[in-house]
Structures are given as C-alpha cells and as structure tokens.
Amino acid sequence: EGATSHSGRRTFITNLAAQGVSVRVLAALAGHRSIQTTQRYIDVNDNMLRRAVELA
Numbered sequence: 001e002g003a004t005s006h007s008g009r010r011t012f013i014t015n016l017a018a019q020g021v022s023v024r025v026l027a028a029l030a031g032h033r034s035i036q037t038t039q040r041y042i043d044v045n046d047n048m049l050r051r052a053v054e055l056a
Contacts, residue, residue, distance in 0.1 A: 013026050
C-alpha cells in the first residue's frame with residue numbers, strides 16, 4: 001500500500017547507490033539519458049550518511 005509504479009525502481013537504484021555503484025552505471029541500468037534523472041531516484045538515508053562520514 002502506498003507504492004507507485006516507480007517504487008521498485010527507486011528501491012533498486014537506492015540500494016545500488018548505497019553500495020557505491022556509480023551514478024553513470026545506475027543511469028545505464030535505469031535507462032535514463034540524464035544522470036540528473038537518476039539522481040532524483042536515489043533516496044539518501046541515515047546509513048548512507050553514516051558510511052560517508054566513516055570514509056573521512
């Protein structure tokens with residue numbers, strides 16, 4: 001309930017982004033011509049933020 005036709009795509013792209021997959025690769029997988037479109041699909045979450053800080 002509350003899911004849209006893009007919910008699965010958004011989850012797929014967000015999960016791969018969280019694992020460090022390049023946005024260019026994500027765009028190719030999603031069939032997007034523009035990286036900006038792909039970036040709108042990536043939901044930043046607390047785990048992603050934490051991992052980024054741990055890299056510093």
